[in-house]
Amino acid sequence: MTDSRFHENDKKFVNLYIEKFILNWKLKFCYYYFMYDLICVGNIAIDLYYKGKTLTNKDGRFQLAIGGKYHADYFHEDIGGGGCNVAVGVAKHGLKTAVFARVGNNNFKETILNKLKQKNVSSEFCQFEENYNIISSILLTETG
16 A cells, blocks of 8 residues: 555656756756846836925925825936846846846837837847736935
8 A cells, every 4th residue: 555645745746846847948948049148037117216305204204295296306217126127237247138027018118118128138028918007106305
């Protein structure tokens, strides 16, 4: 009589080994076929930076009224998100990178693709999806 738990553990080990083998093969295929040093899997966001004297703060924290309207003296738009930031950082060191992420098929799509290209990050693995947005608004103090 055999212990069924032993067989289940064997099956899990074999399945895990096969999954790792397939992932390793896919990564090697991507490296040799596309010749990337790094392919980041993560997200891409639009980061909107605002800085202004009307953004009141006290004791190092913003004091903003709900529904209040504020004037920004400085505005900057860039891309961010975990996968994107890593790919951009590595590309700055001269390595060939790509990002594998979802991008909304919306007004920010072209901005994201253009900024990736400017930062020498390939977008060929990006997937485009309707009704998908990741937007971050960052408020900066006078010292940044």
